[in-house]
Amino acid sequence: MPPPLAKPVNPEPATHEPVAPELISSGSAASHGGLAAAYGATSPDSGLVPLTLVRRAPQADDVEIAIEFCGLCHSDVHAVRGEWGGTTWPLVPGHEIVGTVSAVGSAVTDFAPGDRVGVGCIVDSCRECESCLDGLEQYCENGMTGTYGGVDRRNGDSITQGGYSSSVVVDRRYVLRVPDSLDPAAVAPLLCAGVTTFSPLRHFDVEEGDVVGVVGLGGLGHMAVKLAKAMGAKVVVFTTSESKVPAALELGADEVVLSTDKTAMDAANRSVDLIIDTVAAPHDLNPLFRTLRVDGALFQLGLPSEAMPPVNPRALIRRRIAYAGSLIGGIAETQEMLDFCAEHGVVADIEVVGADQLKDAYDRMVAGDVKYRFVLDTSTLQAPDKEVDA
Numbered sequence: 186m187p188p189p190l191a192k193p194v195n196p197e198p199a200t201h202e203p204v205a206p207e208l209i210s211s212g213s214a215a216s217h218g219g220l221a222a223a224y225g226a227t228s229p230d231s232g233l234v235p236l237t238l239v240r241r242a243p244q245a246d247d248v249e250i251a252i253e254f255c256g257l258c259h260s261d262v263h264a265v266r267g268e269w270g271g272t273t274w275p276l277v278p279g280h281e282i283v284g285t286v287s288a289v290g291s292a293v294t295d296f297a298p299g300d301r302v303g304v305g306c307i308v309d310s311c312r313e314c315e316s317c318l319d320g321l322e323q324y325c326e327n328g329m330t331g332t333y334g335g336v337d338r339r340n341g342d343s344i345t346q347g348g349y350s351s352s353v354v355v356d357r358r359y360v361l362r363v364p365d366s367l368d369p370a371a372v373a374p375l376l377c378a379g380v381t382t383f384s385p386l387r388h389f390d391v392e393e394g395d396v397v398g399v400v401g402l403g404g405l406g407h408m409a410v411k412l413a414k415a416m417g418a419k420v421v422v423f424t425t426s427e428s429k430v431p432a433a434l435e436l437g438a439d440e441v442v443l444s445t446d447k448t449a450m451d452a453a454n455r456s457v458d459l460i461i462d463t464v465a466a467p468h469d470l471n472p473l474f475r476t477l478r479v480d481g482a483l484f485q486l487g488l489p490s491e492a493m494p495p496v497n498p499r500a501l502i503r504r505r506i507a508y509a510g511s512l513i514g515g516i517a518e519t520q521e522m523l524d525f526c527a528e529h530g531v532v533a534d535i536e537v538v539g540a541d542q543l544k545d546a547y548d549r550m551v552a553g554d555v556k557y558r559f560v561l562d563t564s565t566l567q568a569p570d571k572e573v574d575a
């Protein structure tokens with residue numbers, strides 16, 4: 186979150202030159218808490234370098250989390266390279282955070298030290314607008330506070346810093362409970378990729394017997410396949426690449442349609458109830474609309490950096506098709522997703538990497554060379570510089 190762009194402006198990753206650990210305050214100066222080892226960018230060209238974060242001391246409603254794992258999301262790459270604009274450096278990315286509670290504030294009763302918890306893309310919101318009151322914090326009318334790169338609502342002048350780090354302090358209202366039965370590393374990607382696909386599936390009330398189409402088979406797409414299957418749907422993966430057919434079937438897809446094959450697309454006419462489109466590059470949606478039944482819907486989750494081919498309204502009108510977008514999920518819905526995943530044994534397919542592999546992982550992520558999500562083991566981060574005076 187926000188969804189990945191199609192093409193990075195700078196596909197060559199920045200060189201990874203070690204620099205002296207740098208102090209970043211991510212809380213008010215009056216309430217410095219612990220030091221955290223972190224990896225972040227100090228400029229658009231710095232790549233990821235070791236940094237020392239000063240996390241705020243837990244306030245009454247805060248939960249301090251010792252981070253174990255953090256998923257690598259496409260958004261992280263765009264943010265650290267400043268490709269979406271608005272990046273303030275230094276920046277520590279990461280919004281697929283899993284760890285254990287290390288301390289809680291005096292007003293926290295629902296979490297205790299030792300609990301396994303998660304933090305997704307949202308660490309604060311206005312809590313007053315209609316969206317917030319409806320549990321749709323991602324659509325907060327006053328702007329949600331992102332887990333990294335957001336302006337901290339507490340003081341209005343510090344920038345939130347994410348999960349490529351050994352600890353984080355988050356208000357209890359934005360902390361998720363991670364079921365003990367799930368592998369904590371493989372849970373991490375559920376906090377962004379998982380809920381981003383779960384939310385439209387739930388919004389459409391997908392149930393046993395529905396047919397769900399999934400377009401694109403990356404971090405988001407592979408979660409869409411698993412979640413739709415767990416909801417009892419028949420899953421059809423649409424792909425332009427024949428080489429992805431075995432992988433799609435392995436993930437549990439019932440059928441794979443090569444969208445470049447006109448005969449196959451014709452055969453899929455009026456066969457699908459809902460399409461989850463995860464592709465972040467411009468592509469023609471009209472052939473996909475023709476695979477939908479009456480009252481079908483297509484949810485677009487990827488945000489291309491260039492214009493999409495025009496949508497033909499006739500395709501929508503003739504079958505009362507809805508063309509929609511969707512952004513991550515609210516806090517309550519994210520918890521519902523985690524509990525659903527525990528009930529159905531769903532986690533992401535991951536490759537765990539250490540801090541020294543981040544550069545390579547970013548290259549491979551941009552090239553689509555990962556099945557299907559990298560997860561950073563935060564125990565590999567460099568220890569913070571104890572000499573830093575906080």
Ligand SMILES: [Zn+2]
Pocket residue numbers: 186187258259260280377378
């Ligand atoms: Zn993300």
Ligand SMILES: [Zn+2]
Pocket residue numbers: 310311312313314315316317318324325326327328
């Ligand atoms: Zn709000």
